[in-house]
Amino acid sequence: MHVIIDRNRMVHDVQHVSKAVSPRTTIPILTGIKIVATKKGLTLTGSDSDLSIEAFIPTVENEKELVEVEQEGSIVLQSKYFSEIVKKLPGDTIDITVHDQFAATIRSGSSVFTLNGLDPDEYPRLPQLKEDLIFSMPQDMLRNVIRQTVFAVSTQETRPVLTGVNIETEEGGLICTATDSHRLAMRRTKIDVENEDLHFQNVVIPGKSLQELSKIVEDTSDAVDIVVTENQILFKLGHVLFFSRLLEGKYPVTSSMIPNQSRTSFVLKTKPLLQTLERALLLSREAKNNVINMKTLGEGEIEISSTSQEVGKVTEQMEVERYEGEELRISFNGKNIIDALKVIDSEEIHLMFTGAMSPFVIRPIDSDRYLHLFSPVRTY
Amino acid sequence: MHVIIDRNRMVHDVQHVSKAVSPRTTIPILTGIKIVATKKGLTLTGSDSDLSIEAFIPTVENEKELVEVEQEGSIVLQSKYFSEIVKKLPGDTIDITVHDQFAATIRSGSSVFTLNGLDPDEYPRLPQLKEDLIFSMPQDMLRNVIRQTVFAVSTQETRPVLTGVNIETEEGGLICTATDSHRLAMRRTKIDVENEDLHFQNVVIPGKSLQELSKIVEDTSDAVDIVVTENQILFKLGHVLFFSRLLEGKYPVTSSMIPNQSRTSFVLKTKPLLQTLERALLLSREAKNNVINMKTLGEGEIEISSTSQEVGKVTEQMEVERYEGEELRISFNGKNIIDALKVIDSEEIHLMFTGAMSPFVIRPIDSDRYLHLFSPVRTY
Structure with a gap:
C-alpha cells in the first residue's frame, strides 16, 4: 500500500x-x-x-x-x-x-x-445491514433530539435497557424516550420515509453511542439516513457510517406514566428558574441528595428553598404566571430539573403537578413535541 | 456587622x-x-x-x-x-x-x-513584617520571571529546598533560579530599589506559592513592592497583599554548574524545534522515560529521533545555523527541553554542548538574561 x-x-x-x-x-x-x-x-x-x-x-x-x-x-x-x-x-x-x-x-x-x-x-468485518427499515432526518434535528433525551438515560447497569434511548415510530414520526426511573425525557420528531408503512418499536440505542454520534453529527440540514435492524442501527452521514449495537430487553411502556391532567399548574421563565435552582443546589449538594423544596405562596408566587444542616439555608421567591389549582409543597432532585432545563430551548415552561407524591411534568410553553417527567422526593 | x-x-x-x-x-x-x-x-x-x-x-x-x-x-x-x-x-x-x-x-x-x-x-493574625529589605518591579515582569523559572522546580519532597525558586541580589538586580537537579532555569531581572545597599541571598519561595501568585499578578506595568524577611516574603499588589512562607535549608550554589565554554554549538529556530520534539515525544513517552536522541549530521544539519520498541520510531532532520565545534551524539529528557522552549519568547535559541555526558545550555539568542541547563541521559 x-x-x-x-x-x-x-x-x-x-x-x-x-x-x-x-x-x-x-x-x-x-x-x-x-x-x-x-x-x-x-x-x-x-x-x-x-x-x-x-x-x-x-x-x-x-x-x-x-x-x-x-x-x-x-x-x-x-x-x-x-x-x-x-x-x-x-x-x-x-x-x-x-x-x-x-x-x-x-x-x-x-x-x-x-x-x-x-x-x-x-480486523472484524462491519455488519452488512438489510435496509428494510430506513428513514431520514436533518443532521441538526438529530443532534437536538439526542441532546434533549440522552442526558436522562440511566448510568446504572442494574437495568441495562434503561442505559439507552428508546425509539419507536408513530404516525408520521418518531417518539424518543429516555428514563432512569426517577426522571424521563420524551421527544417527538418528524421523519422522512420512503415507505409509508414504516413501523418499529423497542429499538433501544445505547446512550454512550448517541453521545459519540452527537460529536460527529454536524450543524447542517443535510439528511442522515438511518437504518434499523434486529440488533444494529446505522447512521449514514455523508462519507461517514456510524454503526451501533442495540440494547436487548423490553423497554418499559412509558406513555401511561405521563399524567394528562393536573391539580396545580403554572408558568415560569426557564432561565431564572435554572439560576435559582443552581443557587439552591449549592447547599443541597452538600447533603449529597440534591433535594430542593418548592411551595406555592398564594397565587402568583412560589418559594424555592434548600437546607444543609452544616452549612445553612437558602430561600428564594419567584413570580409565576397562569397559576391554576391547589396550594402545593413538593420536594425534588434539583440536579435532575437543572439537567432538563438546560436542554429546553423555550423561554418559558409549563409545570404541571398532580400532588406532592405524584410525578410532575415540565413542558416548554411553545411546543407539545417534548416533555420531562420527574418523581418527587418524599421529605415529610 | x-x-x-x-x-x-x-x-x-x-x-x-x-x-x-x-x-x-x-x-x-x-x-x-x-x-x-x-x-x-x-x-x-x-x-x-x-x-x-x-x-x-x-x-x-x-x-x-x-x-x-x-x-x-x-x-x-x-x-x-x-x-x-x-x-x-x-x-x-x-x-x-x-x-x-x-x-x-x-x-x-x-x-x-x-x-x-x-x-x-x-482566625490567625497575618505576620507584621519589618520592611528593611524591600524592592519593586513591574507586575508583568514579575509574571514573566515566575513563568520562566517555576516550571523547573522539583516536585519531589526528598529535597524540600528544591521545590522553591531561589532569589538573590546581584548588582542592580536579582537572580532567580529553579532546579530539580536534572534541569535548571536561571533568570536575571532588574529591580527598583530605594536603598542601594539592598543585599540578600538564599531566599527560597515555594513553587506552589509562585504559581498562585502568578494567577493574581496582572498584565500591567504597575509596580509590585516586595518585602523579604527571615522566613516570609510579601508581595504588595495594589489592594492585595500576598504573603508566603519561605523554604528552610541551604539552596545549592548553581552558578558554578553553568559551563562557560562549549565543544559543539549551533543556533535553531525555537518553534520548529519545539514541534519536532513534541512529535518525537509521542513515541518516547510510551517507554516512560521521555528519552530523545540528537546527533549532528556534518555541519549545518542535525537529526532528532526516538524509538519505542513496541510502537516504532521517528526520525527528523533539521537545519541549524552558526554551527561550531565537534560532531555530537547526545540523549536527553525531551519533556524537560519542551518545558523550557515553551517559556522562551525568542524566535531563535543557541544550544551549547560540552560533550555527550556533560550538562548543556539553551539560551535565547537575543538575551543573556536567562538560560536553561540540562543533564543529558546516558543511553550508550
Whole structure:
C-alpha cells in the first residue's frame, strides 16, 4: 500500500473513527484503526465491537484531490499513536507506505515515522445491514433530539435497557424516550420515509453511542439516513457510517406514566428558574441528595428553598404566571430539573403537578413535541 | 456587622483570597474566609498557613462606591460555599448581615442565604513584617520571571529546598533560579530599589506559592513592592497583599554548574524545534522515560529521533545555523527541553554542548538574561 493524503482531511476523519476505539478493549486488533486504500480512495475504520465508525476519503471531492493512491493495500495502526501523530505532522500531505510484516512508514514534511502495525485480515468485518427499515432526518434535528433525551438515560447497569434511548415510530414520526426511573425525557420528531408503512418499536440505542454520534453529527440540514435492524442501527452521514449495537430487553411502556391532567399548574421563565435552582443546589449538594423544596405562596408566587444542616439555608421567591389549582409543597432532585432545563430551548415552561407524591411534568410553553417527567422526593 | 458590597468587585476579590484556602486543611478555621468591615472598607483574608492572601475593598474607588458600611464587624465564612454563592448571586450588590452565634445572612436580588460561620477571633493574625529589605518591579515582569523559572522546580519532597525558586541580589538586580537537579532555569531581572545597599541571598519561595501568585499578578506595568524577611516574603499588589512562607535549608550554589565554554554549538529556530520534539515525544513517552536522541549530521544539519520498541520510531532532520565545534551524539529528557522552549519568547535559541555526558545550555539568542541547563541521559 502507498498513498498520499491531504493532511487536514485525514486529521478530521481519523478523529471521527478514533471515537469508536476504546482504550480499555481487551481485543488487541481493536486498539487499531484499519486503513484500506483502493482506487476509489481511503477507508478508515474504528470499532469497540459495540460501536463502529467508518469514514471514506474519496480521491477527489469538489475538484480537490484528497488522496493519491499509488498502490492499493491495507494495514491496522494503533489508534492511540496514529491519531496523535497525524495531528502533529508538519506537512500539508501525509505519505503512508506499508511494508511487509505490517509496518508502515509515514512521511510528512521533515518527519519520518515508522510504526508497527497489525494484520488487517484479523480486523472484524462491519455488519452488512438489510435496509428494510430506513428513514431520514436533518443532521441538526438529530443532534437536538439526542441532546434533549440522552442526558436522562440511566448510568446504572442494574437495568441495562434503561442505559439507552428508546425509539419507536408513530404516525408520521418518531417518539424518543429516555428514563432512569426517577426522571424521563420524551421527544417527538418528524421523519422522512420512503415507505409509508414504516413501523418499529423497542429499538433501544445505547446512550454512550448517541453521545459519540452527537460529536460527529454536524450543524447542517443535510439528511442522515438511518437504518434499523434486529440488533444494529446505522447512521449514514455523508462519507461517514456510524454503526451501533442495540440494547436487548423490553423497554418499559412509558406513555401511561405521563399524567394528562393536573391539580396545580403554572408558568415560569426557564432561565431564572435554572439560576435559582443552581443557587439552591449549592447547599443541597452538600447533603449529597440534591433535594430542593418548592411551595406555592398564594397565587402568583412560589418559594424555592434548600437546607444543609452544616452549612445553612437558602430561600428564594419567584413570580409565576397562569397559576391554576391547589396550594402545593413538593420536594425534588434539583440536579435532575437543572439537567432538563438546560436542554429546553423555550423561554418559558409549563409545570404541571398532580400532588406532592405524584410525578410532575415540565413542558416548554411553545411546543407539545417534548416533555420531562420527574418523581418527587418524599421529605415529610 | 452589616455591609452592602458591589457584587463584581466582591466576586473578583473573593476569587483571589480563596486561592490561599486549602480544601485539605486540618485546621477548621482555615477552611474559611475572614471578612472584616471597618469604616474604611472591607478586608477579606484567606490562608493555608504557608500562604496568606488579603484583599481590601475600599468604600470608594475612582469615585465609584464599592462598599457601604452600615455597621462594623467581622465573621469567618466557609470558603468553599461562600465563593460559589457569591459567584451565582443574582443582584448587583450583596448585603451581608452578621447575627449572634456567628451566622450571616446574605441577600442579593431575590436570594436570601443564611450561612453558619466561625468565630473571627480564632482566625490567625497575618505576620507584621519589618520592611528593611524591600524592592519593586513591574507586575508583568514579575509574571514573566515566575513563568520562566517555576516550571523547573522539583516536585519531589526528598529535597524540600528544591521545590522553591531561589532569589538573590546581584548588582542592580536579582537572580532567580529553579532546579530539580536534572534541569535548571536561571533568570536575571532588574529591580527598583530605594536603598542601594539592598543585599540578600538564599531566599527560597515555594513553587506552589509562585504559581498562585502568578494567577493574581496582572498584565500591567504597575509596580509590585516586595518585602523579604527571615522566613516570609510579601508581595504588595495594589489592594492585595500576598504573603508566603519561605523554604528552610541551604539552596545549592548553581552558578558554578553553568559551563562557560562549549565543544559543539549551533543556533535553531525555537518553534520548529519545539514541534519536532513534541512529535518525537509521542513515541518516547510510551517507554516512560521521555528519552530523545540528537546527533549532528556534518555541519549545518542535525537529526532528532526516538524509538519505542513496541510502537516504532521517528526520525527528523533539521537545519541549524552558526554551527561550531565537534560532531555530537547526545540523549536527553525531551519533556524537560519542551518545558523550557515553551517559556522562551525568542524566535531563535543557541544550544551549547560540552560533550555527550556533560550538562548543556539553551539560551535565547537575543538575551543573556536567562538560560536553561540540562543533564543529558546516558543511553550508550
